[in-house]
Amino acid sequence: xxxxxxxxxxxxxxxxxxxxxxxxxxxxxxxxxxxxxxxxxxxxxxxxxxxxxxxxxxxxxxxxxxxxxxxxxxxxxxxxxxxxxxxxxxxxxxxxxxxxxxxxxxxxxxxxxxxxxxxxxxxxxxxxxxxxxxxxxxxxxxx
Numbered sequence: 638x639x640x641x642x643x644x645x646x647x648x649x650x651x652x653x654x655x656x657x658x659x660x661x662x663x664x665x666x667x668x669x670x671x672x673x674x675x676x677x678x679x680x681x682x683x684x685x686x687x688x689x690x691x692x693x694x695x696x697x698x699x700x701x702x703x704x705x706x707x708x709x710x711x712x713x714x715x716x717x718x719x720x721x722x723x724x725x726x727x728x729x730x731x732x733x734x735x736x737x738x739x740x741x742x743x744x745x746x747x748x749x750x751x752x753x754x755x756x757x758x759x760x761x762x763x764x765x766x767x768x769x770x771x772x773x774x775x776x777x778x779x780x
Contacts (some may be wrong), residue, residue, distance in 0.1 A: 645678035649701055649709045653683050653757075657697065660761050661687045679703045693720045695764050697757065716760035717742075718767055726767055728752065728760045 650670040658664050668685035672678065680702040687695045700713040717727040727742040734740070741750040755763075 644703070644709075646672050646676065646681040646701065646703055646709075647678065649703070650681050650683060653699070653701070656757060657683075657685060657687070660758050661695070663687075676702075689718075689764065689768060693718065693725075693768055695719075695761065699757070714757075716755075716757065716764070718764040720768070726764070728755045728763070730754065 650672070654664055654668075654670050657668070665685055665687065668683070670681070670683050672681040680700070682700045683697065685697045687697065689695055696715070696717040696719060698713070698715040699711050701709050702712050704710045711730060712732065714730045715727065716729075718725040723745050724742065724747055725744070727747065729742065730739045732738050737749065737751060739752060739754050741752040742748065743750050
């Protein structure tokens with residue numbers, strides 16, 4: 638998602654809330670879109686859990702900062718598909734791993750998989766693809 642130049646974090650968080658509503662169909666009541674305390678409008682974070690089916694949800698976390706008062710940067714992101722309360726797949730940008738800050742996690746053991754940067758929309762589409770193609774999907778049961 639492109640952010641307008643010279644905006645503060647509050648505007649970016651509002652835009653992100655609209656993006657989630659447009660992409661996912663709703664924004665949960667317990668989702669948070671908060672400016673970091675003391676950041677003077679320069680950084681904030683979002684957290685949301687979007688239920689996709691009765692047994693699967695999509696967790697969203699982004700830490701966003703305004704860079705040079707001209708654009709927003711996701712310094713950290715984590716998108717995860719959870720099925721039956723088990724980690725199915727995840728997409729991450731985490732500078733804690735300087736050797737591989739952008740990566741994915743496959744399966745319950747969260748095996749790290751090299752990857753490129755991904756947007757919220759791309760991760761959401763990837764989660765739907767995995768969810769609808771999985772062998773456990775009740776709507777794909779041929780028996």
